[in-house]
Amino acid sequence: xxxxxxxxxxxxxxxxxxFAIPEDMIDFSANINPFGPPxxxxxxxxxxxxxxxxYPDPSYREARKQIALSxxxxxxxxxxTNGGAEAIFLVAKMFEKKRAVIVQPTFLEYERACLHYHxxxxxxxxxxxxxxxxxxxxxxxxxxxxxxxxxxxPNNPTGxxxxxKTIYRLMEEAKxxxxxxxxxxxxxxxxxxxxxxxxxxxxxxDNLIILRSMTKMFAVPGLRIxxxxxxxxxxxxxxxxxxxxxxxxxxxxVVPKMIADKGFVNDTKKWLAEEITFxxxxxxxxxxxxxxxxxxxxxxQDLEQPDEMMPLYEYLLKAGIVARHTTNFKGLEGNYLRFxxxxxxxxxxxxxxxxxxRGIQ
Amino acid sequence: xxxxxxxxxxxxxxxxxxFAIPEDMIDFSANINPFGPPxxxxxxxxxxxxxxxxYPDPSYREARKQIALSxxxxxxxxxxTNGGAEAIFLVAKMFEKKRAVIVQPTFLEYERACLHYHxxxxxxxxxxxxxxxxxxxxxxxxxxxxxxxxxxxPNNPTGxxxxxKTIYRLMEEAKxxxxxxxxxxxxxxxxxxxxxxxxxxxxxxDNLIILRSMTKMFAVPGLRIxxxxxxxxxxxxxxxxxxxxxxxxxxxxVVPKMIADKGFVNDTKKWLAEEITFxxxxxxxxxxxxxxxxxxxxxxQDLEQPDEMMPLYEYLLKAGIVARHTTNFKGLEGNYLRFxxxxxxxxxxxxxxxxxxRGIQ
Numbered sequence: 001x002x003x004x005x006x007x008x009x010x011x012x013x014x015x016x017x018x019f020a021i022p023e024d025m026i027d028f029s030a031n032i033n034p035f036g037p038p039x040x041x042x043x044x045x046x047x048x049x050x051x052x053x054x055y056p057d058p059s060y061r062e063a064r065k066q067i068a069l070s071x072x073x074x075x076x077x078x079x080x081t082n083g084g085a086e087a088i089f090l091v092a093k094m095f096e097k098k099r100a101v102i103v104q105p106t107f108l109e110y111e112r113a114c115l116h117y118h119x120x121x122x123x124x125x126x127x128x129x130x131x132x133x134x135x136x137x138x139x140x141x142x143x144x145x146x147x148x149x150x151x152x153x154p155n156n157p158t159g160x161x162x163x164x165k166t167i168y169r170l171m172e173e174a175k176x177x178x179x180x181x182x183x184x185x186x187x188x189x190x191x192x193x194x195x196x197x198x199x200x201x202x203x204x205x206d207n208l209i210i211l212r213s214m215t216k217m218f219a220v221p222g223l224r225i226x227x228x229x230x231x232x233x234x235x236x237x238x239x240x241x242x243x244x245x246x247x248x249x250x251x252x253x254v255v256p257k258m259i260a261d262k263g264f265v266n267d268t269k270k271w272l273a274e275e276i277t278f279x280x281x282x283x284x285x286x287x288x289x290x291x292x293x294x295x296x297x298x299x300x301q302d303l304e305q306p307d308e309m310m311p312l313y314e315y316l317l318k319a320g321i322v323a324r325h326t327t328n329f330k331g332l333e334g335n336y337l338r339f340x341x342x343x344x345x346x347x348x349x350x351x352x353x354x355x356x357x358r359g360i361q
Numbered sequence: 362x363x364x365x366x367x368x369x370x371x372x373x374x375x376x377x378x379x380f381a382i383p384e385d386m387i388d389f390s391a392n393i394n395p396f397g398p399p400x401x402x403x404x405x406x407x408x409x410x411x412x413x414x415x416y417p418d419p420s421y422r423e424a425r426k427q428i429a430l431s432x433x434x435x436x437x438x439x440x441x442t443n444g445g446a447e448a449i450f451l452v453a454k455m456f457e458k459k460r461a462v463i464v465q466p467t468f469l470e471y472e473r474a475c476l477h478y479h480x481x482x483x484x485x486x487x488x489x490x491x492x493x494x495x496x497x498x499x500x501x502x503x504x505x506x507x508x509x510x511x512x513x514x515p516n517n518p519t520g521x522x523x524x525x526k527t528i529y530r531l532m533e534e535a536k537x538x539x540x541x542x543x544x545x546x547x548x549x550x551x552x553x554x555x556x557x558x559x560x561x562x563x564x565x566x567d568n569l570i571i572l573r574s575m576t577k578m579f580a581v582p583g584l585r586i587x588x589x590x591x592x593x594x595x596x597x598x599x600x601x602x603x604x605x606x607x608x609x610x611x612x613x614x615v616v617p618k619m620i621a622d623k624g625f626v627n628d629t630k631k632w633l634a635e636e637i638t639f640x641x642x643x644x645x646x647x648x649x650x651x652x653x654x655x656x657x658x659x660x661x662q663d664l665e666q667p668d669e670m671m672p673l674y675e676y677l678l679k680a681g682i683v684a685r686h687t688t689n690f691k692g693l694e695g696n697y698l699r700f701x702x703x704x705x706x707x708x709x710x711x712x713x714x715x716x717x718x719r720g721i722q
Contacts, residue, residue, distance in 0.1 A: 006605065008416035030416060042410050049403050052583035055369035055391060082443060085604050093477070109605065116454070116602060222413035222610030241477060243446050244367065244470065248609045249583030 005108060007031065007324040007338070008221065013317070022320035026346050028339040029324035031156065031187065031297040034346070035271070036219025038264045040257060048253035056249045059239075063247075063255035067227055070259045071199050076232035079239055080255070082246040084186045084213035084226040085109055091148075091182055091209055091228065092117040093241050098147035103134065105157065105329035107184065110150040122146065125331050131292040132160040134170065143173040152184040153198070154191060157329055157338040159293025161195055171205050182209045186226070189217035189265055190272060190295040199229055206231050216296070217265060218258050223251040272296055275341050282351050286358055291336075299326070299336040304358075309335055312357060319353040366469060368392065368685040368699070369582065374678070383681035387707050389700040390685035392517065392548065392658040395707070396632070397580025399625045401618060409614035417610045420600075424608075424616035428588055431620045432560050437593035440600055441616070443607040445547045445574035445587040446470055452509075452543055452570055452589070453478040454602050459508035464495065466518065466690035468545065471511040483507065486692050492653040493521040495531065504534040513545040514559070515552060518690055518699040520654025522556055532566050543570045547587070550578035550626055551633060551656040560590055567592050577657070578626060579619050584612040633657055636702050643712050647719055652697075660687070660697040665719075670696055673718060680714040 004012045008030030014021055064078040071078075081087040092100075092113035100119040102110045103126060114121045124141050126132035132155060142149045149170070154161045162170075167183075174181045188197045202208055210229040215221045225247060228238060276293065283290040283300070291299040300323075302312055313323055316337075324338035339350065355361070365373045369391030375382055425439040432439075442448040453461075453474035461480040463471045464487060475482045485502050487493035493516060503510045510531070515522045523531075528544075535542045549558045563569055571590040576582045586608060589599060637654065644651040644661070652660040661684075663673055674684055677698075685699035700711065716722070 004419075006416070006419070009419070011418070032414065037414055041413075042407070045410065045413075046403070046407065049406065052402075052406075053393065053398055053580045055367070055582040057372070058365075058367070058370070082604070082607055085606060089604050219414045221416040221606070224417075224606060224609050243443070243450050245446060245582070245585060246443055246607075248585050248612065250611065251609065 003325055003327055005328065010322045013322055017314070017317065019314075019318060021317055025317075025320040025322055026342065026349065027322045028342060028350065029322045030221070031216055031340050032221060033217050033219045033268055033296065034340075034342045035268055036217070036264075038218065038261060040261075041218070041220065041254065044254050044257050045250055048250055051249040051253055054249065056245045056247060056252060058244055060247060060252050063252045064227075066256040066259045071229065073199070073202065073229065074232060077202065077229055077235055079228045079235045079242070080247050080252060081226045081228060081242070083215060083221075083224040084184065084211055086242075086246055087211045087226050087228050088184070089113045089116060090238050090242055091211070092119060094234070094238055095119055095148045095180070099145065100148045100150060101142040101146045102150045103138070103142065103152070105326070105331040106150070106152045107156045108328060110184075119148075123330060126155065126158070126160070128331060132158045134162045134166050136169065139166070139170050139173050142170070143177045143179045146177075146179055148180045148182060149174065150182045150184070152186070154187045154293075154295045156187065157297065157299060157324065157326060157332070158291045159295045159298045160291055161191065161294050164195075167198065171201065171208065174207055175205065178207070180207045180209060181205075182211065184211045186211065186213040187216055187295045188212065190269065192269060192273060192294065195294060202229060202231070209234060214255065214258055217268065223254070224248060225251040225255065272341065275344065275347065278344070279341065279347060286351070286354055286360075288354060296341045297338055298341070299332070299338055301336050306335065309337055313337055315357055316350075316353055319356070321350055321353055364686055364688055366689065371683045374683055378675070378678065380675075380679060382678055386678075386681040386683055387703065387710065388683045389703060389711065390683045391582070392577055392701050393582060394578050394580045394629055394657060395701075395703045396629055397578070397625075399579065399622060401622075402579070402581065402615065405615050405618050406611055409611055412610040412614055415610065417606045417608060417613060419605055421608060421613050424613045425588075427617040427620045432590065434560070434563065434590065435593060438563065438590055438596055440589045440596045440603070441608050441613060442587045442589060442603070444576060444582075444585040445545065445572055447603075447607055448572045448587050448589050449545070450474045450477060451599050451603055452572070453480060455595070455599055456480055456509045456541070460506065461509050461511060462503040462507045463511045464499070464503065464513070466687070466692040467511070467513045468517045468547075469689060471545075480509075484691060487516065487519070487521070489692060493519045495523045495527050497530065500527070500531050500534050503531070504538045504540045507538070507540055509541040509543060510535065511543050511545070513547070515546075515548045515654075515656045517548065518658065518660060518685065518687060518693070519652045520656045520659045521652055522552065522655050525556075528559065532562065532569065535568055536566065539568070541568045541570060542566075543572065545572045547572065547574040548577055548656045549573065551630065553630060553634060553655065556655060563590060563592065570595060575616065575619055578629065584615070585609060586612040586616065633702065636705065636708065639705070640702065640708060647712070647715055647721075649715060657702045658699055659702070660693070660699055662697050667696065670698055674698055676718055677711075677714055680717070682711055682714055
């Protein structure tokens with residue numbers, strides 16, 4: 001049996017291995033807010049049950065309006081999609097048969113979407129020796145003779161965020177060469193206030209396309225809701241190619257309340273900042289590398305036995321901890337594991353298992 | 362403002378016209394079972410709420426298994442999709458850049474999906490003077506030098522069903538010319554027992570692809586759930602091109618109970634048979650043509666003033682009745698209106714309005 005392509009499939013992992021895995025295993029492989037969904041979610045879904053017997057509004061007007069208001073832009077700059085995944089495929093369709101660059105290691109679906117729509121793909125790499133920053137050299141390659149760049153920021157699976165000044169350099173280079181830049185902000189909701197989203201740059205850059213997901217912060221990956229922000233011309237064209245009614249009415253119906261619940265987002269950010277500090281301190285003590293994440297997941301490497309990540313993976317699994325392998329991330333090649341940041345209690349269980357792997361009891 | 366492409370958009374219709382439309386207008390433009398969703402639907406959704414915080418099982422194993430069991434085939438012959446729409450687009454992807462035939466007038470999305478994936482499209486037509494049957498001539502054209510035929514059975518918007526012996530002729534011709542036949546059975550759930558689905562032909566014909574929707578019978582167009590039935594090789598290939606997690610977990614979770622509720626389906630069929638007989642009798646009396654539908658919608662034409670369908674459309678709208686225009690169905694060109702079959706009380710309101718249009722009060 002093959003590795004699952006994505007995290008969040010503990011049952012598939014269980015089937016893959018022939019040793020016993022504790023019943024109470026914890027899934028650290030899916031990057032989901034451990035405090036979600038918010039308490040109101042169930043009631044809000046029930047409030048909209050009657051809508052399932054009607055076709056969705058094909059333009060998803062209300063959801064788009066609320067997103068636009070929250071971002072300070074026009075409704076015509078927003079397109080709701082069936083999760084971030086449909087957004088990625090739709091953008092690829094817009095650049096069908098053209099030339100793409102993907103900044104690696106990153107989320108797998110950019111490449112899959114490019115393959116689907118016959119884009120030629122070149123990879124450039126984040127600097128693995130500089131906390132996954134983007135070098136000027138990579139920017140130059142990314143824009144030269146290429147129609148579109150796919151960049152994930154915050155990046156998945158590293159959790160790192162390309163610096164703002166680097167992004168401006170990229171945008172300027174891209175502008176010169178008529179290259180579009182697709183910035184996947186699926187995890188931007190988790191960023192501290194000091195690291196703003198690039199949505200503010202949309203007025204300045206017509207060649208910017210931002211992808212978002214509401215799945216991660218609100219812990220509703222089962223609902224499938226995401227969106228695209230760009231200039232209204234791009235959005236209009238993308239809409240023309242979208243499969244009709246691709247977003248479930250219930251998913252669309254809860255968008256306004258998700259947008260409105262800033263308290264939930266802020267509480268999560270506050271918790272996350274503390275938890276990252278705590279984990280970094282503990283990982284340092286245990287001599288594990290933890291990527292310079294600013295969001296709710298990170299890469300981990302054993303600095304004492306860097307070639308032993310698969311044995312560590314299995315060791316953790318036997319302790320009831322499911323990590324995300326990195327064998328199918330270009331440039332990582334399995335040399336790291338990815339973990340979601342979960343509750344303190346759950347993170348402590350991971351830390352205990354890592355201590356135990358070190359022979360510390 | 363343009364006509365909406367699809368039915369089920371009474372609000373868009375309201376915006377299109379500057380005259381007053383009664384508040385209690387009835388939407389006859391969406392082909393949805395008026396008795397649905399079944400009473401258990403709300404509770405069943407609530408029972409699965411906890412699943413929204415997990416990614417859907419990417420293989421949707423349980424839903425596929427239940428569908429396969431119900432159809433007497435292998436799980437590997439089933440692929441669940443985001444409504445019938447994703448099924449259509451995914452099939453088009455499998456014949457990318459090849460040569461398609463669409464049997465018209467029919468559902469609009471076949472052509473849109475072919476355009477999306479650069480298929481060259483030729484139209485053949487149902488016999489408008491023979492209750493939308495498929496002539497031998499049309500079959501010959503459909504299969505000659507073509508890779509795939511899109512046929513809707515029961516057909517939308519006519520409600521008619523190509524005869525079984527005609528279908529066998531088509532399948533045989535298609536087999537000779539290595540042509541795939543895509544039969545959209547989105548409304549097959551409504552057919553009387555005497556008209557079986559073509560799923561039984563899958564063992565005999567490797568070139569058959571059947572599309573289904575669970576939306577219409579169970580009145581859940583907002584949930585977005587459909588599926589493809591074919592040989593396991595085709596399904597495996599199609600799955601490789603599908604956007605990940607395209608089906609909402611709640612939609613997938615209610616599939617087993619929908620499959621199991623044969624009572625709801627049978628009650629609907631029984632009601633429908635009576636209602637079709639009633640409506641046909643009344644339409645005859647009023648001198649309106651009603652297509653030879655076997656399902657929950659039909660085409661209507663005024664036999665006394667066949668050129669007055671748009672005035673009739675507006676007349677009905679003022680009476681609070683939303684029909685589906687046919688201006689964007691090839692071969693119909695607005696010369697008919699489509700109506701869903703709704704409750705007796707609602708159908709009577711339509712009949713009264715039609716009588717009133719005739720000057721009978």
